[in-house]
Amino acid sequence: MPLDPALHARDLRTWHGSMPVTSRYTYGPANERFFRAIKEEARILGARCGGCGVTYVPGRLFCERCFDELADWIEVGPAGTIEAVTAVHLDLDGARLEPPALMALVRLDGAESVLYHRLSGVTAADAKIGLRVEAFFRPAEDRTGSILDIAGFRPLDVDGT
Ligand SMILES: [Zn+2]
Numbered sequence: 001m002p003l004d005p006a007l008h009a010r011d012l013r014t015w016h017g018s019m020p021v022t023s024r025y026t027y028g029p030a031n032e033r034f035f036r037a038i039k040e041e042a043r044i045l046g047a048r049c050g051g052c053g054v055t056y057v058p059g060r061l062f063c064e065r066c067f068d069e070l071a072d073w074i075e076v077g078p079a080g081t082i083e084a085v086t087a088v089h090l091d092l093d094g095a096r097l098e099p100p101a102l103m104a105l106v107r108l109d110g111a112e113s114v115l116y117h118r119l120s121g122v123t124a125a126d127a128k129i130g131l132r133v134e135a136f137f138r139p140a141e142d143r144t145g146s147i148l149d150i151a152g153f154r155p156l157d158v159d160g161t
Pocket residue numbers: 049050051052053054063064065066067068
């Protein structure tokens with residue numbers, strides 16, 4: 001039945017309840033490899049395209065630029081460079097974060113794509129495009145196969161150590 005075009009969202013009524021629905025998503029072949037390397041080895045893997053030379057992080061099965069199959073997996077990072085940064089002021093429930101969480105797009109050394117993750121050990125004033133950072137990992141016993149097994153990215157010392 002088509003909706004009445006005069007109906008406005010404020011006129012809708014809602015009721016609360018729960019639905020007994022569960023779902024299970026698999027990582028798929030490429031993400032399985034990427035997340036397993038993080039969880040089991042604290043290494044970040046990318047997939048390099050033999051056709052155009054682009055390295056994607058996370059690795060994937062096919063190059064989105066030239067459509068070649070990506071079969072060459074390489075370790076990237078853990079150091080990288082901030083390409084974009086933002087401050088997040090509200091959590092998923094709308095509660096204010098104090099201080100705001102700093103999030104960045106990091107281009108890991110050896111990769112052309114970026115990884116979105118949180119920053120740590122840096123102030124908003126110092127979190128700038130071009131800042132050199134490195135990934136650091138949760139303790140091995142706490143890793144679950146999540147992107148949060150990378151605890152975050154923190155500034156590298158100026159000399160890169
Ligand atoms: Zn390619």
